[in-house]
Amino acid sequence: MNQEVIKAIPSNRLQFFPVMMFATVMGLGGLTLVFERLNHVFLFSSMFATTFLIIATTLFFVILFTYFLKIIKYKEEVLKELNHPIRINFFAASSISMLILSAAFREYNLxxxxxxxxxxxxxxxxxxxxxxxxxxxNNLEIVHSNPAWFIPIVGNLIVPIAGVGFLDNAILIFYFSIGMFFWIILFSIILNRIIFHNPFAPKFMPTMFILIAPPAIGFISYIKLTGNLDFFAQILFSLALFFTILVAFMYKNFVKIKFFISWWAFTFPLAAVTLSSILIYELTKKDFYMYLSYTLAMITTLIVTLVAVATIKHMAKKEICIME
Incomplete structure (x- = not known):
């Protein structure tokens, strides 16, 4: 690796470059998939999906390259993240980003x-x-638990969505089973934390949105594997809708939160529930789901835009990639 390239990035900034930056690709990649489905189902222009795909792919490789430089120059900082009870969960955001990009590229280049x-x-x-x-x-404490724990679990539910036609269904069901089983287990742990213990630190409040992702992604994954909108599939969709309404009901918990990179936790779950709404509309053709899809697509686009602008603004102020 060219030493001049490494030195071009300020040491203190590179040292604290967080692995959760991959969550930005998850959000933009999720929005790309939303506009791809809007193009197919509601005949939106394909320009939006193509533009977001280019941005998400470019951002993925920029983040991957930067984190690779961090591994080379600040290996001890990477090891700290790998041994951190919360940050460890965000490493899976890198692999989830690849799976989302895989699903997004399917119609462009197989x-x-x-x-x-x-x-x-x-x-x-x-x-x-x-x-x-x-x-x-490790001897973890209940205060270490938060919805970010779902990240390595939810990714297993994305594998069948991206992998249909690439792998045998038996392997895809293996991934699906892991995701569904641990979603139920972890949800019990996190609900116990939320109700009976201290509230989340402000920077982790956005991770509450991650509660939406497992049933929303699980619904899409289940349909991809079975092709049936049966009773179980409708339960999953209903749970995704319930958690979406729940976090909307709690809007006062989010409006005054100071910006953290964890704001990107708002984005992918909203994209996931939007995709599940579009899918159930395709399967049922009910007007309610069409209006729900439009509404959620607008909200998701607005939230991703606001978070992206806030991220750029704080990057310009050098308030990201600093010691916590």
């Missing part, structure tokens, strides 16, 4: 989609096992 999928699926199952081993081998 070989690119396949490459992203295999790298993402292999890396994600590694992070799943690594994270669960970390939970088992």
């Amino acid at each position: 070989e690119t989609s396949l490459s992203f999928f295999y790298f993402g699926a292999i890396l994600h199952i590694f992070f799943t096992y690594y994270t669960i081993r970390f939970w088992i081998n």
Whole structure:
């Protein structure tokens, strides 16, 4: 690696470059998938999806390259993140980003989609096992639990969505089973934390939106695997809708939160529930789901735009990638 390239990035900034930056790709990639489905189902212009795909892909490689430089120059900082009870969960955001890009590229270039999928699926199952081993081998406290724990779990539910046609269904069901089982287990733990223990620190309040993602992604994944809008599928969609309304009902908890990079936790779950709404409209053709899809698509686009602008604004002020 060219030493001049490494030195071009200020040491203090690179040292504190957070792994949760990959969540930005998840948000933009999710929005890309939303506009792809809007193009197919509601005949929106394909220009929006193409533009967001270019931005998300470029951002992914920029973040990947930057974090690779951090591994080279500040290996001890990376190890700290790998051994942090909260940050460890965000490593899976890198593999989820690959899976989302795989799904987004499927209609543009099948070989690119396949490459992203295999790298993402292999890396994600590694992070799943690594994270669960970390939970088992370390004496974690209840205050360490938060919805970010769902990140390595939810990714397993994305694998069947991106992987249909790439892998045998038996393997995709293996991933799906992991995601569904641990979603139920972790939800019980986190609900216990929310009700009976101290509230989340302000910077982790946005992670409440992650509660939307498992049932929303689980619904899409289940439909991809079975092709049936049965009773169980409708339960999953209803739960996704419930959690969406719940976080909307709690809007006062979010409006005054100071900006943190964790704001990107708002974005992908909203994209996920939007995609599930579009899918259930395709399957039922009910007007309610059409209006719901439009509404959620507008909200998701607005939130991603606001968070992206806030991120750029705070980057300009050098308030990101600093010591906490």
